[in-house]
Amino acid sequence: MSENLVGIDIGGTKILIILINKKGKIIKRIEFPMINKQYKNVLEKILLNLKTFGKFKSIGIGSAGDINSKKGIIRYSPNIPEWKNINLKKYFEKKLKVKTIVDNDANCAAYGSFVLDGKRKNKNLITLTLGTGIGGGIVIDGKLYRGSTGSAGEIGHITINPNGPKCSCGNPGCLEAYIGKKGRISIAKSMGFNKHVSDTKILTEYARNGNKNAIAAFSKIAFYLAVGLHNIIHIFNPDMITFSGGVSNSFDLLKDTLMKELNKFTFKTPLKHVKIRKSNYSKDLGAIGAAYLSRE
Amino acid sequence: MSENLVGIDIGGTKILIILINKKGKIIKRIEFPMINKQYKNVLEKILLNLKTFGKFKSIGIGSAGDINSKKGIIRYSPNIPEWKNINLKKYFEKKLKVKTIVDNDANCAAYGSFVLDGKRKNKNLITLTLGTGIGGGIVIDGKLYRGSTGSAGEIGHITINPNGPKCSCGNPGCLEAYIGKKGRISIAKSMGFNKHVSDTKILTEYARNGNKNAIAAFSKIAFYLAVGLHNIIHIFNPDMITFSGGVSNSFDLLKDTLMKELNKFTFKTPLKHVKIRKSNYSKDLGAIGAAYLSRE
Numbered sequence: 001m002s003e004n005l006v007g008i009d010i011g012g013t014k015i016l017i018i019l020i021n022k023k024g025k026i027i028k029r030i031e032f033p034m035i036n037k038q039y040k041n042v043l044e045k046i047l048l049n050l051k052t053f054g055k056f057k058s059i060g061i062g063s064a065g066d067i068n069s070k071k072g073i074i075r076y077s078p079n080i081p082e083w084k085n086i087n088l089k090k091y092f093e094k095k096l097k098v099k100t101i102v103d104n105d106a107n108c109a110a111y112g113s114f115v116l117d118g119k120r121k122n123k124n125l126i127t128l129t130l131g132t133g134i135g136g137g138i139v140i141d142g143k144l145y146r147g148s149t150g151s152a153g154e155i156g157h158i159t160i161n162p163n164g165p166k167c168s169c170g171n172p173g174c175l176e177a178y179i180g181k182k183g184r185i186s187i188a189k190s191m192g193f194n195k196h197v198s199d200t201k202i203l204t205e206y207a208r209n210g211n212k213n214a215i216a217a218f219s220k221i222a223f224y225l226a227v228g229l230h231n232i233i234h235i236f237n238p239d240m241i242t243f244s245g246g247v248s249n250s251f252d253l254l255k256d257t258l259m260k261e262l263n264k265f266t267f268k269t270p271l272k273h274v275k276i277r278k279s280n281y282s283k284d285l286g287a288i289g290a291a292y293l294s295r296e
Numbered sequence: 297m298s299e300n301l302v303g304i305d306i307g308g309t310k311i312l313i314i315l316i317n318k319k320g321k322i323i324k325r326i327e328f329p330m331i332n333k334q335y336k337n338v339l340e341k342i343l344l345n346l347k348t349f350g351k352f353k354s355i356g357i358g359s360a361g362d363i364n365s366k367k368g369i370i371r372y373s374p375n376i377p378e379w380k381n382i383n384l385k386k387y388f389e390k391k392l393k394v395k396t397i398v399d400n401d402a403n404c405a406a407y408g409s410f411v412l413d414g415k416r417k418n419k420n421l422i423t424l425t426l427g428t429g430i431g432g433g434i435v436i437d438g439k440l441y442r443g444s445t446g447s448a449g450e451i452g453h454i455t456i457n458p459n460g461p462k463c464s465c466g467n468p469g470c471l472e473a474y475i476g477k478k479g480r481i482s483i484a485k486s487m488g489f490n491k492h493v494s495d496t497k498i499l500t501e502y503a504r505n506g507n508k509n510a511i512a513a514f515s516k517i518a519f520y521l522a523v524g525l526h527n528i529i530h531i532f533n534p535d536m537i538t539f540s541g542g543v544s545n546s547f548d549l550l551k552d553t554l555m556k557e558l559n560k561f562t563f564k565t566p567l568k569h570v571k572i573r574k575s576n577y578s579k580d581l582g583a584i585g586a587a588y589l590s591r592e
Contacts, residue, residue, distance in 0.1 A: 140441065150533070231455060
């Protein structure tokens with residue numbers, strides 16, 4: 001029987017499908033835009049692609065949002081509000097007779113990071129996905145921790161200031177309210193940038209070209225990221241913390257302030273122990289992690 | 297061989313020793329004040345008492361502070377600064393030829409709560425010890441989670457406001473800075489009480505007698521406790537959260553505001569699932585938990 005695994009990352013703007021072999025090497029990689037959000041069309045398109053992959057052992061699917069991982073259902077996804085209670089597990093298991101699992105994208109990213117970045121040796125590992133929102137995935141003792149109803153890891157929605165700015169979830173002072181897209185825009189604006197430039201990619205270009213205000217904006221983002229990491233370290237005392245998602249590509253601009261703040265505030269023993277880094281597999285991490293999870 | 301277990305709670309002001317049988321029933325209970333802090337005298341006194349206990353299977357010891365649970369050493373305890381690098385495991389195993397384990401008191405409390413309050417059915421459980429300081433113990437999937445270097449569960453030292461009041465650890469805005477003893481005194485003072493009355497026991501009497509300012513002080517304490525619990529629920533999505541320590545005896549005065557705040561802010565699915573309560577075994581929880589841990 002083939003040991004190859006399929007990983008699928010369902011995003012609001014694109015679908016990524018990969019096929020990896022036993023050793024984790026990517027054999028095939030297909031990406032297509034999420035244009036027609038009718039779920040039946042999307043699933044059929046995925047299916048057509050999978051039929052060109054030859055034999056494989058299992059399918060892992062990651063998606064943002066509220067996932068019932070036991071039943072393999074996307075209950076609701078903020079990036080694809082058209083999709084509600086879609087049972088992906090049932091669909092693919094019926095069509096392909098292959099074991100299928102579905103999980104939250106941050107969970108998939110954390111598991112992928114545990115296997116690849118941490119080489120399965122860093123048993124306690126947290127991954128933060130730094131994108132429009134801030135997601136969290138938790139690996140404890142080498143196993144993905146989903147919590148009692150599958151809702152664990154909402155690290156973007158821990159309160160770091162009860163008087164802080166309003167988050168997209170409606171609450172004041174969430175970590176995401178400071179360093180999610182909305183928070184980053186507001187920090188960039190406070191440094192004199194207009195809305196257009198406050199997109200993190202463009203802000204990164206400015207900072208890399210030496211623009212002092214852009215560098216200061218990253219330093220502010222790093223300060224709040226440090227508060228979040230400080231809390232994670234004090235709670236979990238993990239072996240490793242990794243970052244994925246768009247903003248992780250600017251980690252070099254965050255690192256100095258981040259480490260300076262942690263060195264000021266965080267308890268020495270757990271801080272000395274933890275490795276903090278950008279995932280080396282950022283772009284494909286969710287799909288690869290989903291594939292590995294499908295084998296567990 | 298006897299299935300009885302010994303649990304010892306080493307505190308800054310008293311030592312509690314219990315003997316429990318297989319079913320967790322307390323057979324013997326000895327308490328004596330920690331007057332002479334010379335560790336040799338204290339250990340000898342414990343030893344003399346244990347020799348009156350007949351046969352038992354193992355010893356579990358809980359203490360506040362920095363514990364090396366692998367080696368069974370109290371590295372440093374803030375309540376007994378005279379004790380430094382005391383190897384309790386070695387001492388009792390040599391003297392009594394009985395397996396001995398040593399762990400942080402909040403860890404012991406959480407494990408005791410898992411066995412007794414949660415009846416081993418609430419696999420993901422967090423215990424907060426509400427005393428002079430705020431401690432945390434974490435049970436994940438039925439096992440005590442200590443973190444990668446034994447420093448996990450420092451829930452009292454998560455930042456809930458980077459601009460907040462200074463904590464005893466030196467950092468600004470820790471949960472403990474708001475609801476630890478120092479924080480509670482400052483809240484009571486802000487409600488017009490003098491230092492004497494701001495002791496939580498006395499404040500509790502006032503509140504139970506209907507004093508409006510005392511009731512308002514508890515409501516403020518409950519607000520900050522809610523921020524801490526909100527974060528715990530979003531991170532862990534646990535089955536149960538329990539409280540031990542002195543202030544847990546005033547939980548009835550905290551509960552209404554606590555639940556009101558959580559209902560306002562915390563995600564519905566994990567909030568609906570989690571049971572939040574005072575431990576029924578508050579006073580002996582650390583010793584009982586230590587005893588159970590020694591059997592694992």
